[in-house]
Amino acid sequence: MYDYDLLVVGSANADLVIGVERRPGAGETVLGSDLVVHPGGKGANQAVAAARLGARTALLARVGDDAHGRLLLDSQRRAGVDTVGVLVGGAPTGVALITVDPSGDNSIVVSPGANALLAPGDVRAAASLFQASRVVSAQLEIPLGTVVEVVRNLADGGRFVLNPSPPRPLPSEVLAVCDPLIVNEHEARVILGDACVGAGPADWARILLAKGPRSVVVTLGAEGALVASDQGVSRIPPVRVTAVDTTGAGDAFTAALAYRLAGGASLADAAAYAARVGAVAVTRGGAQDSYPSAAEVEAL
Secondary structure, three states, rough: OOEEEEEEEOOEEEEEEEEEOOOOOOOOOEEEOOOOOEEEHHHHHHHHHHOOOOOOOOEEEEEEEOOOHHHHHHHHHHOOOEEEEEEEOOOOOEEEEEOOOOOEEEEEEEEEEEHOOHHHHHHHOOOOHHOEEEEEEEEEOOOHHHHHHHHHHOOOOOOOOOOOOOOOOOOOOHOOOOEEEEEEEEHHHHHHHHHHOOHHHHHHHHHHHHHHOOEEEEEEEHHEEEEOOEEEEEEEEEHHHHHOOOOOHHHHHHHHHHHHHOOOHHHHHHHHHHHHHHHHHHOOOOOOOOOHHHHHHHHH
C-alpha cells in the first residue's frame, strides 16, 4: 500500500515577478509593473498542483531559514502537501526573477540558493518517502547528482517522471527509467542539438525515445502535445484558452500527468488530462496561485 500518489523531488523558489510591455534586449532597460512575490520553483509548483487536484503528495526539497522559505512552506501546507521531506537551512531560499509580457510569455533567471544544497545524502535519508510513493517526479533545478540518486532509490514498481529543465545532458542511468521524459520545444532543441535541424516535433519525439527513455512527451504550448512510446507517436489536441501568464504551466502539466499515471491511466489519457490542467493555469496570473482544483478542470 502506497502512502503517496506522488513524491516530488526538486526546487523551491520565491518567484519575483514583473510585468513588462516587452522583454528587454541586450543592454536595454524597460519599465515594468510593481514587483509581486509568489511561491514557486519547479518542484514546489508540481507538489502544489498535484495536491490541488487531489493527489496524496509529498515534497523533498530544501529552503532557507528566511521569509521566502516560510512563504514556500505555508503554501505547500495550505495545498495539503506533506512537507516532512522539506529541509530548512544551509543557504538562502532560491529566487527566480521572472518577466511576463502581455501575451503571457515569460523569461526566467534562477538563483538556486538552498536548492543547490539538496544532496544525494538527503535522498538516501528520505528512503521511506520513496518506498511509500507510486510515482516520483523530478526536474533539473537541483544538482544532477541528486537526480541520479533519486533513480537509484525508486521503490520496486515505482515510476519516474522527469522534466529536464533547465536542459542539460543526461546520463543513461537516468534516461533509462524516465517514463515519461517530458520536454517543451526549447528543451527538446537543446537536448537534441543538430538532430533538430530539418525535423519536426514528431521526429523530435522519436529521436528522444531512441536515446533510452521508456516514453516521451513533447509539450507544444497552444498546439497541444505529442506522446511517444514503443507503440508509436500520438498527438494530444490543444485546449483553446486565452493565456494571461504561462509561468508554471509546464509544472502544472507535469504534476497532473504524474498524478493520473499514479492512478493507472494510460500515458495518452494522462497527457490529455494534463493539457486541460495546464490550460486552466495559463488563464490566471502566477504559478501556484493559478493551479486549479479537480472540479475546475472538469468544468473546463
